[in-house]
Every structure is written in structure tokens, then in C-alpha cells.
Amino acid sequence: MTEVLRAEHLAKSFGAVTALTDINLRLEQGEVLGLIGDNGAGKSTLIKILCGFHQPDSGRILLNGEEATFKSVEHARGLGIDTVYQDLALINELSVYHNMFLGRERVRWPLLSNRAMRKLAKQHLDDMGVNISSVDVEVAKLSGGQRQAIAVARSVYSDAKILLLDEPLAAMGAKEGALILDLVRELKDRGEVSVIIIAHNYAQVLEVCDRVNLLQHGEITFDKAAGETSLTELTDLVVAEYRAARTRGTPPAGA
Amino acid sequence: MTEVLRAEHLAKSFGAVTALTDINLRLEQGEVLGLIGDNGAGKSTLIKILCGFHQPDSGRILLNGEEATFKSVEHARGLGIDTVYQDLALINELSVYHNMFLGRERVRWPLLSNRAMRKLAKQHLDDMGVNISSVDVEVAKLSGGQRQAIAVARSVYSDAKILLLDEPLAAMGAKEGALILDLVRELKDRGEVSVIIIAHNYAQVLEVCDRVNLLQHGEITFDKAAGETSLTELTDLVVAEYRAARTRGTPPAGA
Amino acid sequence: MDGAVGRTEAEKTPPKGTAPGAPRALGRAADAFLRRREATILVVAIALLVYFQWSRSAFLSHDNLVNISQGTAPYAIVAVGEVLLLVSGEIDLSAGMIFTLSPFLMHYFIDYYGMYPIIAIVVALLAGAAIGLVNGAVTVLLKVPSFVTTLGTLFLVQGITLTTSHAYPAEIPPAAQGLAGWFGHADWSELIWCLAIVAFFHIVLIRTRWGLHTVAVGGNLLGASEAGIKVARIKIGNFMVTGGLAAFAGILEAFRTSTIDPSSGGTGAMFTAVSAAVIGGTALAGGSGTVIGALLGALVLAELQNGFNLIGISANPFNIILGAAILVSMILNVHLARLRRAGRS
């Protein structure tokens, strides 16, 4: 296997808040990497650095073995990196299909190919088992899960080589979530796309990932193949951290 | 057990989209009711009717056995109903503690008791295991899970008699989610508060709920005590629906 | 939340319950019309027309229609630029001053630098766009809010106009007289330019990537940049378009009125243009607006101005009636919009 993405010693602060101190991470070709960690651990910040939205304070990124500086999101996207953001990055005022192709519109110059986009959008949503009355409605009017499905579809159906998915299943129903995991697995099976996926549902993580990384205190503190770890180990890891940090008696229930 | 909330024949449409057709639902004193359903099934719409944000097109609501029309969110809140919205209803420009007490500010007339609110906010966040650098930062700067924790804290620590929680755990980490479930359980044990909770993670639902309702096609189609159902049954329910509705071959993976 | 730019609503599937027996095609056309965001303001414009024609029969005379078209066109042209800017979340207060300056520039270029008239016009338009570029660069790159940036350039450009013209009107250069008919002097020439510009930018806003990105930037700046949209380029571009259009409107008005006057345009013209945009349904907060709506907004304002003048209202009470008419017609507009939405079930 070849390494498509590697981060070395990445650090990032926001004013007084240090989000990342020393991140070292690698992503192999065709691999699905699960990234877990507490709320506020810095997972989203890491993703936003890897996709060119934030610039790291220090450290470097290697893309296919070569050092790369992502000047902007478009730049990184041009290099084959696409992202589902936790905040979804949807434009409420635009229709479902325009959101789904935002930044990668189908164009028959000089006009947008609305018909093509509308058709594709419908098809993608069907494939994801998402039921939306019409792809013409503004996303402001959609339910939480429908909105997330659009954001996910935007990236998953792009021809990106590296997908960064920040909690893509948070608002998805059981059925829709399962279908998206199927999709990710399909991508993996084809072996062309490498994925980093953030999720808090460890069962889902183990189900779809090849490897799991835990982000704690601004560093990757745990890195194991999915087959070598278990739901209990992951849960314990987090609980242990929590027990050590706090002395309050309530035992966290196994998720 | 006495019934604190009952909905009869509620219907609601948005223009051409019918979200709810005929909802019948009851909530007992001190009970935790789990509400599940596909994306776009109408769960959030139902919650928004029960909290006074939307007005139903038809049907009626009984509060403690008496018919009640909630003119507005303040009105319903005055009657003891508090809500965590799926979109969180946070004000990005305000600090953590102001968001946490929004609409229920502590006041030493004519001024806000910022000190009291700040202290309480810190304490609540600690109790929820949420780590935020300072309660003075604007919520715009927080991570997804941190934001959700604030929205949840706002309601859970209110003195509401009925709590409506719309996917309160979607962005929460394993640890933080477990702690919130603990909190809900505590409330239940005290028996004073009744809760409706929406979640897509059926394991969590079964863990904390007394009863589970499934919302499908604008109606409640399934209503069983948690003890009488199981993860498999719930998953199968959803998958069956999905199989019936679509003929595509991909089998949905068990969540 | 009645957002977007008419895009989504205009293209919905027809409702289920169309009156049976009614001529289908017509019903569907009426329906498609009513779905457009601009429909209600068009209804208001037509209602005003009917009212004024009823109260004073000269309203629809050829000459008066020319008057109305001339009272609409230049502001509609500036409003097109302001719509693009407002949709992308910015505003240009200096547009009216660019409007004032540009015919002077044309005059200087022709009379002092001996340029060919048509080239002088093009260069004056480019100068307008260049002022827009400055507005955009200061706003986007130096992060000064556009209200403040363009407040600065408003004064700056006005000062340049006054100083270079010695605050005195100039005549249309004789060399350019041949172009007068094409650029505003002929009866319908302003209207034709205006309609062409409105049509073009309507397509740009509704059907091109540029328009889509303009809405995206104004609707959710953070989201748009997360989605990899070139926010700076879109905003600066829209400032440039506004500058160029304002310059063009100024030149049209100079030819129409046969004078280059330091008091034409100004903040008044900018204010009228922004008002037309907002009346036409563009949100000040960004993310939503329509070019055709702005044209109709400018038309409504011109109708009011012209109609009450025709009826013979004098200056002092004029504003009472104008203000009341704006309030009444805009309440009507909003009410119609609500009916329109409610009817679509």
C-alpha cells in the first residue's frame, strides 16, 4: 500500500485556545481511517487543515509523498481532496441540487446545466435512500438529516481521491446511515478513494474503517487496525481518559 | 401514571409537503419516550408543534388533560415545556453562558446577573463532562459537540416539567453522550420531568427510554415499551419499511 | 426565507388541484407566473398603472410612457449592480457618484485628450469599473466593511468630480453628438439598454455559475468558502460590475438631458437604485434578490413620481402622498406574496 496523505507535527491555535499540538497521521491508498475523540478534541480543526480551509501554525503535509501547502479549499480540491464539513456548508437560499453541485457545477458554457444537475441529484439521493419531495426546494426547508445527506452526497459523488468526512452520519437515520456506510464501503472496495471519517458512534466506526486513530490533547494517541481493537477497548480508552481527568463519581455508561 | 401530554390527530403541511397527517401520541408523567423515524419523517415538525413554535393545521393538544393551544414558544415554556431544537437555536454572537440562559436569564433588576450565570454555566458544563476553555467565548468559535452541549444544558437545567429533546446526542462524543443520558436518567428517577427524545441511535434509545414510538408516513405506527422491543426489532422495522418502499438490491447493513 | 432568486420556486411541479375545464395551458402559464418572486411587485406596478391611467388619462400616452421609461431606466441599471452586490452581502454607496463622474470623464477624454467618442465612453465605463475594483479590493482584501469603504469613495469621487469640473456643468462634446441618439437621447434608447442589461444580468444571476456563487457567498459566507467558492473574486467582480453600470447610467442620462451636470446622480441616484432593489425583493442581508424585481422596483418608483406629478401634486404635499403610496403598495406587495405562497399547496 502507498501513503496518499501524511501529516507531520501539525499544530494549530486559535488565540488562547490550542486545538492541535503535534499531529502525526497517515492515510494509505484505498484505506478508510476512523478518527475519534472527545468533543473539542480538535478533529474538525485537523480536517479543516487537511482540506486547505485552515493553515497550520506549524508542521507539514505530504500528499502522495510530496510536501504540499494547500493555499485554499479550491486548491486542495484541485489536488483531489474533498470534504464534508461538520457544519455542512450548505447555502440555505439555494435549491437542493445547486447545493449538491456547489463549487463543481455542471456547466454547458455559459449556462448552468440545471437539467443534468437536477437529474443527477435525484439519482444520488435515491441511492442514499433519502426521501426529499423535490430537488428544487431550498435546503432551508429540509430536515436535519436531509440536509446532511446533501452535504454528504456533494463529496461522496465527486471524483475526489481523498475524502474527509466530518461526522457524516450525525443526523442520519438508521436506514440512511447504513446506506451511506454501504457507499463508503463500495468506494473502499474500488480502492481508488481514501477516506478519513470522524464519528462518535464507535460501532459504525469499527464496521466500516480499516484503522482507528484517537485524537486526544492535540495529538494522535492511539492508532490500531480496526480488526485489532474492539468496541470495548475504544469505549474504555475514552472512559479512562475521562476518569483520569475528573474525579466525579458517576460512571459513564457504555455507549 | 398520569398523562401529562397528549396529541390527537395532529396534521401539518408546508405548502405542497405534508409533514404530519394524523399524529396521536401520549406522554406519561415521569416517562422518557423515544421517538424514532426516517429522515424527513416529521419528528422535528412534531416537536415544534408540541413546543408552540409551529401551529398545527388540525388536531389538538392536551396538557395535563386539558386542551391547550400554544400561541408561541414563550407561552408553552410558561406552561413548563422546554425544547432542545435540532438546529440548536444558538446565537453565534453571544457567549456560552448567555446562550445557556437565553430566554431564562438570571436578572438582578435591571441588570443581568452575569456572574451568577457564568458560574452556573461552568458548573453545568462540568457536570456534562464538556470541556470548554471559557464560558465567555462566543459559541461561533466552538466545536459541533460543544455547541450541542450548550443547547442541551439550556433545557435540561431549566425547571421545565416536559422536555422535548430533538436529537440531543447527534454531535456528542461517546463520553459526553453517556453523561447526558445519565442526566436524563437522573431526571427520570426523580419522576418530576417527562421527556420526549428523538434519536437515530437505537441502542441509546433503548438504553434510556421507557417507551418507543415510530413515526412513519406522518403517523405513529409503532408504540411499545422499551422492554418489549429490541434493537433488532427496531432496525428491522425501519429496514422492512425501506425494503417495501424501494426495490433496489443493496441490503441495508444492520446499524 | 423566501430565498434564492426565483430559481427554486419558479421551477416547481404544478400543484395538484387545477380547476378542471379551465384552459390548461393558460392556467399553467398563470401559475408559473404567480410562482415567480417578481409576480407580486409586477401586480403592484400594474395596479399603479391602472390607477394613474384612470385618474389622469395622459398616463399611457406615448410621450408619458417615454417619460416613465426614462425615469426608470437609469436607476434600474444602477439597481442591477446593487442587486448583485446586495445578494453577495455588500453594498456600494459610491455608485451614484460614479454616475456623476463618468460623463465628465467622457467629456475630458474627448475634449482634452482627443479620444474618439466611442472609445471615450468605453474608457469612462472602465474607469467606473476601476473604482469598483478599488471598492472591492479595500472591502475584501483589507476587510473594511463595504458601507464604510464606499462611503469613503463616495466623497472621494464626488470631490474629484467637483474639483475637475469646477462644480460647473459641461456640454456634451460636439464630437459625441452623433452618438447621442444611441446612448440615451432617442425616445426609447435608455429603455432598450436597460432591458438588455436587465435581461443579461438576470441570466447571469439565475443561470450561470457566477450568479450561483454570488448567492452562495451572500447566503452563507463561511459555507461558501468551505465549499471552495472564490469569495474574493465574486465580491470584487460584483463591485466592478456595479461601478461599470453606474458609469453607463450616468452617460445615458447625460446624453438624454444634453448636459453633463455635477448635481445629477449623487447619493440620490444611489438611494433610488438601492430602494428599487429592495422594493423589488432583494434582501439587504444578502443571499436573495432578483434583477427583474429591481427593474420593477424602479418602475414602481418612477410611476409614483410621474403619476403624482401628472395628477398635479405640488412639492410639499407630494412627499406625504409618495410616502403613503410606498407604504400602501408595499404592504399590498407583501400581502400578495403571502397569498401566493399560501395558494401553492
Place this chain on the structure above:
Amino acid sequence: MDGAVGRTEAEKTPPKGTAPGAPRALGRAADAFLRRREATILVVAIALLVYFQWSRSAFLSHDNLVNISQGTAPYAIVAVGEVLLLVSGEIDLSAGMIFTLSPFLMHYFIDYYGMYPIIAIVVALLAGAAIGLVNGAVTVLLKVPSFVTTLGTLFLVQGITLTTSHAYPAEIPPAAQGLAGWFGHADWSELIWCLAIVAFFHIVLIRTRWGLHTVAVGGNLLGASEAGIKVARIKIGNFMVTGGLAAFAGILEAFRTSTIDPSSGGTGAMFTAVSAAVIGGTALAGGSGTVIGALLGALVLAELQNGFNLIGISANPFNIILGAAILVSMILNVHLARLRRAGRS
């Protein structure tokens, strides 16, 4: 995103690395100062002061300070109202016309209806608030965008002023002359009122429930109403405050200039007030703004106006210099703000 109203930033814990040995308390005070959003615009105001004093020594003379204070105060008072409105996501274009009308109302009440002067003043202020109520009700209840509503009332109120006054200035009623000193005629009286009003509404915006809800409504309208905030009441209330403050500013200026003039106030005053608010850091898009910033914004504008006049810039080039100065000082302001934020690590 440098949002809120100074609340959150002002109250952060001090940074770790304070220069050792430096006088602690002073350092901390300077630090607390620099954390405030208003800090940078204050620096700009002081820089201008230093520049003008250096270039023309009369700038800091007693008389000229009075002059500057009088050029600041009335606009700052209107700006306070506009800040509240802008923060809650609305705007009032009619404020300047209320400013023009209110001293006429006072005059009518006293001279035609024989009211006691002080009561006439109070009633005039209430009338201003009543116009604000109309603005608010039409905007919030009838859902007409506030830009359009207040555009309508702008003309309506102006028309009322012109018609009732026959567009002719009036004298301060002799009966009210005794109050002149209190209400604007005495050297510092405008400034004192202004500071009192600014202080009061600063507290209202920063420290009361009303202010918190104002920010919430402007920051996230949907979220605020989901959270059970009485959106309509907040917005209408802020319109009323703006109307009342504009009326008060108009009366102060009438007493100061010893005349009641239909050309005082108007859209110019409104524009100055909104500019002061925006220069002072209030976002046009809502959710963020500071009352003290608006005062400083008005001060900066007054300093520029006064200083260049003191220097004796003549009419035509004046605006070039004013515009350039606005651009330069606002770029400086933004740059300082960035330094301020970067320094806080």
C-alpha cells in the same frame, strides 16, 4: 465573526505573558482597554486629534472643542438608536426626518396649542416614538422590510414637515427660550445629554436582558424565536427608541442653532448616524454592534469635518480629502483590530 457587543472579549482572563517588571495594574488596564472592540476606533479618533492639533493649533481650543462636541452629539444620539436597530437586524431611514419634524412639533404645540414648553418637548419626543411604533409595526407585523417601511415614512414625515411649516423656518418659541440652555444651547449641554444617553444605552445593550435579546434577534432570528424571545416586542421597541432619540436630537439642534429649519436633519443626518454606527463597528447585517463605538464613529466624522475646515480646505477639493481620510483611517482601524486580536494569544 468578531461578534457580540464587546461583552465576551472584554471579560477574558488576561494573557499569560505580561512583561515582567512592568507596572502590573497599568499593564492590565491597558490590556483590558485593548480587548474592547471600541479600542481601535478610539485610537483612530485620538490619532486624528493629534494630527489636527499638530497641523492647526486651534483644534484643541475650548471653543473648537465645543464645536466638535456639537458636531458629534446629535448624530451620536441618532446613531445610538440606529445601533440598536442594526444590531436587531433592522434599519430606520426615517430617523433624520423625525429629527427635522420634532422641533416643529414642539413649536406647534407651544405656539398654537399653548402647551407648557417642557411638556411640548416631551410630547414631541413621544410623537417621535410613535412614528417609530408605526415603523416597527409595519415592519414586524405586516412584514414589510424595514428599509422599505422607513423609506415610506421618510417621505411621509418629510411631507408632513414641509406642508405644516410651508417649508419655511420657524423661530424658537419665546416661551421655550428659558429651556434653551438646558436643551442644547449651552456650550456643553448637547455633549452632556449625548454622554448620558450613550452611557445609558451602552448599559442597556451590554448588561440588560433587552440588550441581550436585541443581539439574539439580530444574530439568529430563527434561533431567537425558537428560544422563546419576543422578537416583535424587541424590534418594535428599538424602532420606538430610535424615533424618540431622533426627535430629541432634532430638538437639541434646534435650540443650539436657535432656529427650527426644515433643512436641518433629513436623510443627511440619518446617513451620518448610520455611518457613525458602522464606522464604530456595528455590522449592517445585524447581531453585533456597540453604542460607544457609534459615539466614537460620530466623533471621528466630526473631527474630520471640523479639522479640515479649520485647516481651510476649500469647497471643491474638500470631499477628496474627506473621502481619502475616511478610507485611510478605516483601513488603519481594521488593521489595528487585527493586531489587537493577534496580540491576544
Place this chain on the structure above:
Amino acid sequence: SSDNKKDAGTAAKGGVGAFPATPKWKFVFVNHVTTNPFFTPTQYGARDACALLGCDFQWTGSQDSVVPQMINAFNSAISAKADGIAVAVVDKTAFGAPVDKALDAGIPVVSYNADGAKGDPGTNRLAYIGQDLYTSGYQLGQRIASLMQGGDAVGFIATPGSLNIQPRIDGAKDAIKASGKPINFTSVASGAELPKELSTIDAYAQGHKNVKGMFAVDAGSTENVGKVVAKYGLKSKGVAAGGFDLNPATLTGIKAGNLDFTIDQQPYLQGFLPVLYLYLYKLSGGLTAPSETNTGLLFVTKDNVDPYLATKTRFEGSSTQQQLLNRTGPIAHK
């Protein structure tokens, strides 16, 4: 129009005075600053003439001297088939075509208050009633030159570039230059709003302690020059001051000696006479052609200010009341 219905009672029925019955003719005044107090007496003049003659008038144009807006109003008047138009020709080229169009349509047009540029009326109007702005400014300049021996003088202008006042300042400049006196005259913009004007003039006075003359070309600035002169006691330092128009505060400034003079441009006649001329033109079938009328100007000084102050009159716009003003004593003359 709505605001002069009351006054214009005896319309077509019998005819007024000895005149035969006429239709209720409607004349349109196209003005450049419709709501400026200067023109309040002009409107009274027009209204009184209409009441006298049983006709009607409309007062319209632009509020802030925007030429395209005036042209729109002018064209509307043609569309509305006005019976006559009076226009302030503040731009020497812009009104040529519209006036021709009106004349072609058989609508008589006169100009008032402003008549193109010096030596070039710019339109084919039938006659001009008033004194042009440049000339009045020129006379201001001559007055300044007679009051001052030399030194710095300033002329305040509310809004440079505005057509109702810019020519005045240009005229003043030219006259001062022509006088050959060592007067260093600069123009300063004072702002469109009255309070701002006061602040500006005050600031200027402080920044220029050695100024020897302060003048203004608009009503608001003139009144405020008086106030600033009073505030700093500049009269005792030999500063000359004066300006235009008859604002109440200007007149008290003259009386108190803070202003040396103000210029009364007889605005009442600029409304009264156009109506009279247009009426007669219509009545006579075009035989009594309107005649050029110089309404002149009057320097109001301490010597002749009293009657202005004693009574508020319609002739200056300070009162709406119709009244008989009895004057006594000899009439001042050279």
C-alpha cells in the same frame, strides 16, 4: 393643485374682474429646489396670482437640484397638457429640447429665477422673470469689494455644484477679481443641513483668526455667518459679513449689526409675474407676449431692515397671512 383650491374660488363661471370667462388654466412651475424656503414666497406669489385670476398652479421639479429630475417633471407637465410652464433654467443646455417640445405642443413657457448662463439663455422660452443667479452673485461680489479693503475673505456655499447657489459664488468671485482689490476670496462648503453649516462656519472662524470678510450664498449659511460673527464678536474686529435671503435669524443678525447686508431677490414677484404673464398670454391668444422682467434685488441693511422685522409677511414667506401693510414716510432713494 390640492393646496390652492381654497384660494382659487371663482373659476370659469363668470370670469374675474372685467375678464371674460376662462377655463381654469393650470400652470406648472418647474423648480430646482422645490422645498427650499427661498421659494416659499414665490409659491405664495403664484398662489395669489392664481386666486386673482381664477387659475391653478403646480409646484414641482427636484428637491436638490437634480437636472434629470427637473426634466422628468417638465416632460410630465407637457404630457399632462399644462396650460403654461414656468421653469428655472439652471442648466444652459439641458432645457433646450424640452422647452422646444412644449412650445411645439402649444404650451407657453417662461423662465424664472434662473435663465441659463450669462448671455446664453439656453432655451427658446418666451421671456425671463427674475434676476439670474450669476448676476446676483456678481452684485454680491461688488458689495464685498466695496466693504473690504483687502485681506482674506470667505464665501460659504452649502453644497458646491448645486445649481441654485453655485452661480452666485462664481459671480461673486468674478466681481471681486474685476474690482482689482487685494482680496483673497475662497469658497468653503458648509454642508446641506443647517446645523452642520453652523459647525462648519464656526470651525472656519476659529481656524482663520485673520479673516476679514465672511459671506455666504445660501440662506442657511448666511444666517449662520451672523450667528458666528455674534458668538466671537467679530464685528468689533472689523470683519465684514453678509449673504443672501431673508431667514428670520438673518434679519435679526442685520438688526443686531452682525451682518452688514443680505440680499432680497424679491422671490414673491418671481411667482406672481409668471402666472400673470402666462394668463395674459392665454387670454390674449398670444398677443400679449410675456416681457423680460428684471425683478432686481434689494440690499437689506440695518437702515431698511425694520419693516422686515416688524411684521411677518407673505411677501417674504414668513407668514401665510394676507394683510395690508401700510408704509409711511418718504421712500429711500439715491
